[in-house]
Amino acid sequence: MMSRAVARLLVLAGLAAGGAYVLLPLVPDSLLPARAQTQAGQHDHSASAKPILYYRDPSGAAAWSAVPTRDAAGRDYIPVHDADEPPLAGVTPKPPAANATRKLLYYRNPMGLPDVSATPKKDPMGMDYVPVYEGDEPNDGKSVKINLSKIQRSGVRTEPAAARVLVRPVRGVGTVKYDERRLTTVTIRSEAYVEKLFVNTTGALVHAGDPLFRIYSKEIQLAQVDLNVATSAQSRGVGGLSLQTVDGAMQKLRNLGVPERHIEEVRTKGISTRTIDWISPANGVVIEKKIVNGQRLMPGDELYRIADLSRMWVIAEVSELDLPAIKEGMHAAVTLRAYPNDPLEGIVTFIYPDLRAETRTARVRIELDNRGGRLRNDMYAEVMFHAGADEAPKVSVPESAIIDSGSRQIVLVAREEGRFEPRDVKLGAHGQGYVEVLNGVVEGEAVVTAATFLIDSESNLNAALKSFTAPEAAP
Incomplete structure (x- = not known):
C-alpha cells in the first residue's frame, strides 16, 4: 500500500511539473492517467507514420549517423525520412503509391536462416526477428530488393553504362637505333x-x-x-x-x-x-x-659509313600478351631516360614478325623526328602505347561493377525502389578503369559500382530462403 501510494504521488508530481513523459518509463501503464496514455499513443503513431532512415550532417558534408548526434559545432544532425531519400544515379524512382500503409506479412530470422514466424519473436541470441512487409518478400529470383536505409548505410553507388573511348596504356622498353634507310656506305x-x-x-x-x-x-x-x-x-x-x-x-x-x-x-x-x-x-x-x-x-672495300640523324628509330620490346593491342599507325609516347620530363610523340611504323624466345617479347618500331639532335644511338627509352585511342566508342561500365566468379561475370543493374537485377555479361576491352560490355547491358542502364558484394550476399540469402521455404508457407 505504501509503495503504491508513493508511486501515485510521483505521477501526480510529474504531471504537475510537466515531466510526465520523462517519468513514464519508471511507472507501470496501469498507474498512468488516461490522458497521458492517450498522448503517448498519439505520439508513437505519428512517429511510426514517417520512419527515420538515418541522420545526415547539417552542413551537407558526406557524414551520416544511425542515431541522433551532433557535429563539431554542436548542431543537431538532420533526420532523413523515407520520402526524403535521394534516388540512385541513373534510376528513375516510381511515384509513391496512393496507400502508404503496407501489409505486414511475417517476420524472418535476422541472421538469414530459413526460419519465419507469424508473430514477433527473438532468436537464440536475443535478436529480434525482422518484419517483412508486402513488396519486400523474396521474389521470383530475377532480382533482389534491399531496404533503402540499408542501401544508404552500406554506401551503394551506381553509374549508368555509357559509350566511351577506352584507351588502355601498354608499356614497353626500347632502344634508340639508326634509321636503316638513312645509312650510306662509301666504297670504291x-x-x-x-x-x-x-x-x-x-x-x-x-x-x-x-x-x-x-x-x-x-x-x-x-x-x-x-x-x-x-x-x-x-x-x-x-x-x-x-x-x-x-x-x-x-x-x-x-x-x-x-x-x-x-x-x-x-x-x-x-x-x-x-x-x-x-x-x-x-x-x-x-x-x-x-x-x-x-x-x-x-x-x-667499305671505307666510311654515314648516318643521317634527322630521323631515328626506337625499337620497343612489348609483351606477347599486349601484342594484339598494338597496331601500325598508332601513336606512342617515348620518354628517354636522359630527358625524363620531355616525352616525344612517335608513330608505330612496323611490327616485326618474330618473337624473342628468351623474353617472349615482340619488337615494335617507332619513328621519331630528331632534327634537334637529342636522340643518340643505343639510348634507353620507356614507351607508352595509347591502345584504343583511334577506335570507336564502346558501351562500358566501371571495372568495380564486375563480379567475377572465375567462370562467369555478373553486373547488378539497379531498378526502381531498391531492386537490383543480376545480369550475366560478356566483357571486351579494358581501359582507364572501365571495361567494354559486349552483351548483357545496354547504354543508359544503371549498374552498381560500390558495395556490390552486399547485394550479392543479399541475393544469396534470398535464394537460400526460397530453397528452404515454400512461398505458400508464408503467413
Whole structure:
C-alpha cells in the first residue's frame, strides 16, 4: 500500500511539473492517467507514420549517423525520412503509391536462416526477428530488393553504362637505333691508293658533295684518257667516231663510281688528272671509318659509313600478351631516360614478325623526328602505347561493377525502389578503369559500382530462403 501510494504521488508530481513523459518509463501503464496514455499513443503513431532512415550532417558534408548526434559545432544532425531519400544515379524512382500503409506479412530470422514466424519473436541470441512487409518478400529470383536505409548505410553507388573511348596504356622498353634507310656506305670500284684524307675522324659531320679522300687509280686514269681521245676525235670528225663512242667512255667512268661533276669536267676541258677527290654521297655523321692515309684500297672495300640523324628509330620490346593491342599507325609516347620530363610523340611504323624466345617479347618500331639532335644511338627509352585511342566508342561500365566468379561475370543493374537485377555479361576491352560490355547491358542502364558484394550476399540469402521455404508457407 505504501509503495503504491508513493508511486501515485510521483505521477501526480510529474504531471504537475510537466515531466510526465520523462517519468513514464519508471511507472507501470496501469498507474498512468488516461490522458497521458492517450498522448503517448498519439505520439508513437505519428512517429511510426514517417520512419527515420538515418541522420545526415547539417552542413551537407558526406557524414551520416544511425542515431541522433551532433557535429563539431554542436548542431543537431538532420533526420532523413523515407520520402526524403535521394534516388540512385541513373534510376528513375516510381511515384509513391496512393496507400502508404503496407501489409505486414511475417517476420524472418535476422541472421538469414530459413526460419519465419507469424508473430514477433527473438532468436537464440536475443535478436529480434525482422518484419517483412508486402513488396519486400523474396521474389521470383530475377532480382533482389534491399531496404533503402540499408542501401544508404552500406554506401551503394551506381553509374549508368555509357559509350566511351577506352584507351588502355601498354608499356614497353626500347632502344634508340639508326634509321636503316638513312645509312650510306662509301666504297670504291677499282684498285686505288689513298694519297690524302679530308675526313679522318669518326663522328665528323659531312654534307653531300664534300671531299672525303684523294686517291690515285690506274683504271680511272685510263678511263679518263679514253674519254679525252673520243671527245677529241669526234670534234675533228676523224676515225669514224660517233657520239655513242663518247657516251660509252663517259659511262665507263660512271661504272667506276667517278663523280658526275668530274666526268663532265674531263669531257669539256679535255683534262686527265692523275688523282681524283672522292666526295660524300649523303649528308650525315660518320659512324664508321675504315680508311687511313696511304692505304691500298681494293674494289668493294667499305671505307666510311654515314648516318643521317634527322630521323631515328626506337625499337620497343612489348609483351606477347599486349601484342594484339598494338597496331601500325598508332601513336606512342617515348620518354628517354636522359630527358625524363620531355616525352616525344612517335608513330608505330612496323611490327616485326618474330618473337624473342628468351623474353617472349615482340619488337615494335617507332619513328621519331630528331632534327634537334637529342636522340643518340643505343639510348634507353620507356614507351607508352595509347591502345584504343583511334577506335570507336564502346558501351562500358566501371571495372568495380564486375563480379567475377572465375567462370562467369555478373553486373547488378539497379531498378526502381531498391531492386537490383543480376545480369550475366560478356566483357571486351579494358581501359582507364572501365571495361567494354559486349552483351548483357545496354547504354543508359544503371549498374552498381560500390558495395556490390552486399547485394550479392543479399541475393544469396534470398535464394537460400526460397530453397528452404515454400512461398505458400508464408503467413
